[in-house]
Amino acid sequence: MEEAKEATDSRSSSVRRGLEILDRVEAGGSWPSHITELKQSGYPLEAYAQGLGDGVSPWFGGSARIPYVYVGFIARRTKDGKHTELHFRVYHPSGQIYRTDDLGKLLDFADNFGLGLVETVGQTGDLVIPVQAEHADRAVDEIRALGTDLGGTGDTFRDTAVCVGPALCEYALFDTLAARDHYFQLPAVYEKLSSQLFPFKIKLKASGCPMDCARAVQRSDFAFVGTWQGAPSVDPEALRVKTEAGEVDPARLAAECPGHAIGWDAASRSLSIDGAKCQKSMNCIRAAFPAIRPGTDRKVAFLVGANAKGRYGPKMAKPVALLDDPAEAGEFMIRLIDYWADRAPHKDRLGDFLVKEGFEHLKVEFKDALTVEESGTPASASRIVTSAVLSDADRDRYAAWAESIAKEYDG
Numbered sequence: 001m002e003e004a005k006e007a008t009d010s011r012s013s014s015v016r017r018g019l020e021i022l023d024r025v026e027a028g029g030s031w032p033s034h035i036t037e038l039k040q041s042g043y044p045l046e047a048y049a050q051g052l053g054d055g056v057s058p059w060f061g062g063s064a065r066i067p068y069v070y071v072g073f074i075a076r077r078t079k080d081g082k083h084t085e086l087h088f089r090v091y092h093p094s095g096q097i098y099r100t101d102d103l104g105k106l107l108d109f110a111d112n113f114g115l116g117l118v119e120t121v122g123q124t125g126d127l128v129i130p131v132q133a134e135h136a137d138r139a140v141d142e143i144r145a146l147g148t149d150l151g152g153t154g155d156t157f158r159d160t161a162v163c164v165g166p167a168l169c170e171y172a173l174f175d176t177l178a179a180r181d182h183y184f185q186l187p188a189v190y191e192k193l194s195s196q197l198f199p200f201k202i203k204l205k206a207s208g209c210p211m212d213c214a215r216a217v218q219r220s221d222f223a224f225v226g227t228w229q230g231a232p233s234v235d236p237e238a239l240r241v242k243t244e245a246g247e248v249d250p251a252r253l254a255a256e257c258p259g260h261a262i263g264w265d266a267a268s269r270s271l272s273i274d275g276a277k278c279q280k281s282m283n284c285i286r287a288a289f290p291a292i293r294p295g296t297d298r299k300v301a302f303l304v305g306a307n308a309k310g311r312y313g314p315k316m317a318k319p320v321a322l323l324d325d326p327a328e329a330g331e332f333m334i335r336l337i338d339y340w341a342d343r344a345p346h347k348d349r350l351g352d353f354l355v356k357e358g359f360e361h362l363k364v365e366f367k368d369a370l371t372v373e374e375s376g377t378p379a380s381a382s383r384i385v386t387s388a389v390l391s392d393a394d395r396d397r398y399a400a401w402a403e404s405i406a407k408e409y410d411g
Contacts, residue, residue: 018049041115043130044083059085066136071194072126072150073136086133089126089152090143094177094184095164096120105146113139126152126159155200157192160184161220162206163213170289171282172208173226173298179206179326188334199344202337206326209294210280216306216317221350222333223303223317224326228295231261231275232284238291239271248288256283302329304336305351305359315351318359321370332369336362 022045026035038045051058062075064086077084090106098106110118110129119128131139140150152159160183163169165176183189183204192198205216206224216223242248250271254262261277262284264270273284275295284292303317323329336350339362344353354362 014053015046015049016053018051018053019045021052022049038117041117043115043117044078044085047078047083050078050080062086064133064136066140069140069150070196071154071156072152074153075133084133086131086136088129088131088139088143088150089159090129091148091151091159092127094180095162095167097164097167102146109139109142109146113142149194151193154196155198156194156196156202157189157198158201158203159193160189160204160206161214163208165206165208169208171211171285171294173228173294174208174224174300174326176206176208176214176224176226179224179300182327183330186330188330198337198341200347200349202350204333209282211282211286217303218306218314218316219308220306220317221304222329223301223306224323224329225301225303226294227280227299227301227322229275229297229299229322230295231273231278232295233293234271234273235291235293236270239288240269242288242291243269248291253284253287257281258283299323300326302326302332305349305354307349307351310349311347311352312355315355317351318354320363328370332366335366335369339365 022035026033035045038048047058058078058080059076060079062077062084064073064075066073072089074087074089075084076087093102106127106129107116107118110116113135114129114131117130143150160180162176162180163172165174166172167177184193189204192202202222203220204222204224205214205220207214207216208226210225210227212218212225214220216225239248239250243250250262250264250269251266253271254264258281259277259279261274261279263272263274265272285294299322302320302323304320306315306317308314320329320332340350340353343357344350348356
């Protein structure tokens with residue numbers, strides 16, 4: 001009894017500390033407060049406060065069942081069992097660009113079936129809407145009637161997340177929205193969106209340029225990143241105007257180039273870029289655009305095997321090839337997925353599997369599925385190539401080292 005009372009007192013003090021934090025946040029600043037909105041929605045503010053007071057999440061995983069629906073919803077409960085939640089993950093349109101009438105219908109859905117709350121950003125790429133569990137079955141029918149569906153959970157093909165690309169960004173080097181539409185509707189992918197068929201989840205992301213706003217290289221099993229071959233394009237007259245106006249410092253561009261590819265001759269006031277050294281960092285392009293632009297020989301870097309959390313720790317994606325069109329990677333992807341699904345143990349991400357099987361081995365295994373030669377590998381783009389996955393040579397060396405230690409220990 002004494003221990004239970006101490007636990008209750010501890011929770012109460014955490015809630016009080018958390019509520020004080022929320023009060024300060026609500027009162028500060030001139031912007032509308034999300035705390036006020038949460039209070040009006042009926043969200044369990046006590047659970048929010050508990051987490052702030054303790055400095056850790058108050059939520060545990062929960063359980064829910066919706067007949068004939070296997071993905072796209074997540075249940076959770078607070079550690080004290082006082083509060084439960086059910087979230088729907090709903091597919092975005094490509095680029096997360098909504099018509100206002102469609103967005104209005106989704107907001108009406110959130111009012112009718114939940115708390116009126118919508119989370120529009122997340123690593124999975126879906127719209128997250130808390131719903132009332134007792135209305136979940138009817139809510140599924142309603143969300144489908146709006147022209148979308150549930151997805152983005154479970155050991156399946158997750159939503160295909162891409163940057164906004166050419167719809168809004170002047171740096172986009174390929175049409176990320178078209179790439180997302182292609183793979184989202186590709187039968188071999190589409191049929192895997194709602195059935196849990198795999199050892200673990202699969203993510204596909206696309207970024208229109210090497211700045212990688214979709215974080216494809218860090219967080220996706222299959223990544224497409226816009227790039228180019230050779231040096232960026234320079235407009236000398238436009239660069240002169242920007243330099244004389246004080247908008248660009250060419251000497252600083254040269255000094256800060258990570259590949260030391262930029263040369264600046266102060267006497268002749270001329271700038272040159274060595275395409276062989278260019279690492280596609282976009283530093284000079286961001287500073288001097290449009291006087292400096294990406295090169296004209298544009299490609300799409302195709303990479304595989306990234307994950308933020310994996311059996312062997314975080315991994316960045318490994319480069320496979322430079323493509324003219326993301327659709328060229330389709331057969332390679334599907335064959336690699338089938339190979340992985342047949343052999344990988346439960347909860348091995350594709351990147352974990354590549355560590356054990358050998359990336360180079362698998363790349364050669366399915367080389368005939370690609371329409372480009374291996375010479376197209378994006379080796380000049382260090383931002384893309386950098387990887388936490390061991391090479392085959394490194395893995396063999398570590399294996400031999402481990403074997404020698406085992407022999408020495410066992411005699």
